[in-house]
Amino acid sequence: MNKKKLTEVLCGAEQLCRKRGVRLTARRRTVFELLCASDKPLSAYKILDRMRVAARNPAPPTVYRALDFLLEQGLVHKLESLHAFVGCTHPEHPHSSQFLICGDCGEVSEMENEAILQSLQTAERATGFKTRHPVVELLGTCAQCAEKHQSG
């Protein structure tokens, strides 16, 4: 993410939190910024390492608390299969996403596919299950890496 876009996203997050009456404190903002600035998902401990530059001697709970807050607000997503987190670039509306996780280059793309959500909801209705949080993560190879393998 370039600097301009990052500023936009941070401003958006500020506004969102103000509107909701919750506090995007310095710590939380730092964690969110680090995630958004990274083009790859970051584990809590990677975030911790990068925080050492700014804050002095942060401990794991510092990061996990900030992540809990950001997850609640929909500003970040957790990738269960990677034990890692990504910033969400469109947190304005509550949503559930699907993630395409490339095992080659490590890039993750977030998508919001209506057909997938529909099919999940149909299955729920059939079974009577009430989903609170769907986890959909596709582990594989992205288009670019797949192409490299074919040509290379």
Add this chain to the structure above:
Amino acid sequence: MNKKKLTEVLCGAEQLCRKRGVRLTARRRTVFELLCASDKPLSAYKILDRMRVAARNPAPPTVYRALDFLLEQGLVHKLESLHAFVGCTHPEHPHSSQFLICGDCGEVSEMENEAILQSLQTAERATGFKTRHPVVELLGTCAQCAEKHQSG
């Protein structure tokens, strides 16, 4: 799972491994049996605890190696969102499942829903992403627990 069904599943696993030319050793069999006998998913360390009854002083790699083998053979599934494992009751054909995970009673049901798989595949084709392993886990409340809450 009752004892008769468990015996059947174990026999099935034996046959499957023989057919594939891979070895369902004592350790692997034990891990598989513990998972199948449990009505809830088990973490690797829970399995380890239960193994202490039989083997003397097993260490984590013992369990993780057995799990790796069983995962490869499709005899067990990993639930990423729980850091836990479940036995698969129909490993004959390779398949990818979806899991309904009840946060109340802890029960997990495995389903193989064609419509969901279709919608995932459609999304893949649209993006050029090649999925090796789809993770679909719905966290919520099962029908029974939901009913209890309404009436209770």
Add this chain to the structure above:
DNA sequence: GGAAAGGATGTTATGTTATAACATCATCAA
């Protein structure tokens, strides 16, 4: 302003999940 309440953070310790690295043992084929 000052006190009380609630939320956020700091700090220490520990729990939980997972793997690296190397030694040993078992199985099977040549």
Add this chain to the structure above:
DNA sequence: TTGATGATGTTATAACATAACATCCTTTCC
């Protein structure tokens, strides 16, 4: 029997996550 391969044992440690309690900051109310 020997060599190759795969499975297991063993020790240590890496990586991920939270409990528990102290402290501090912010807001509200008097």
